[in-house]
Amino acid sequence: MKLFKCSNCGQAVYFENIYCQHCHSSLGFETGELKLYALKPENNKKYRLINGIRTDNQYSYCQNHGYNVCNWLVPTGNNSPFCVACDLNRTIPYLGQKEDYDKWYRVETAKRRLIHSLLRFGLDVKSKNADPFGGIMFDFLADRNQNNGNRIMTGHDNGLITINIAEADDIYREMSRNQMNEVYRTLLGHFRHEIGHYYWDLLIGRTNKLNDFRNLFGDERADYGFALQQYYSNNTSRIWKKQFISKYASAHPWEDWAESWAHYMHIVDTLETADSFGLNVRPKVAKPDDDMSTSFVDPYTVKNFDDIIDMWLPLTFAMNSLNRSMGLRDLYPFVISKTIKEKLRFIHQVVRDAGNSSSTG
Known part of the structure; x- marks a missing residue:
């Protein structure tokens, strides 16, 4: 995620900020320009952008702003009181349950980061309200919503993404990570994984890219239920590491795609942050042409996937070294093999083909 600045005073502000701590202007995220703007209040809870391109347009806050979970804007005359x-x-x-409200806040924060990335990619983001068969919808549920006592399962079904809000609880998520023997488990990662299933349907399953997908990821026509059963019965296997980005990715080609898709989004978002903060990686012991040295550019504008990897590997080396200095486990415990790199390259190209982002390189 990039760093923003207040359009009124120039103070650095974060994506989630609802007001500028320097000039105290209210802030709102405008999805047409994908920018966070200081707002000039007008009558009837309407606002105009301060120093924005669309200064003549009026906006309201998303209706969920009233619950303090959203800072996105809705143009006046929009069909819905909710933001994109x-x-x-x-x-x-259920908002009467404070514990659930707190989890919903964290869920919405992660979801807005997901949607921001999709919009930056130029991908189609539409609600099932507008497109019942091809749109996206989210159910954020607690285990108490189940009458039979079973747990809510996070998953995807034809554009409907269900998230168990317990994933917003750090203790629950860490217990699940250990139980499932995962090296990485985050709330944002769940969103990125499940949306990957949705975009597989949209960008692969209904297109001429299906054969290319099968050459890299395998044949998705393999029985999904049986594949998961086999995976969970042999969860101690270590043969996956050179072929898959995670152990779960080895369960079925659909899961390989979703895990790789999520990983690609992790990479791009983190590189955007590095670029936004003006970071450079220049190890003092490195030679001038050492591949562990790099400077960063906005990854959303990069056409050549090799340039993405050339930025990514030095950054992960630095991140892991910093974590070890704090006595923490590696922030990035993954190895990108040649096979995994080609899968990520394929996703990069699919996203660029489907989106409308500009290119360099």
């Missing part, structure tokens, strides 16, 4: 991100919600937690 919140209009994707079908079910939210």
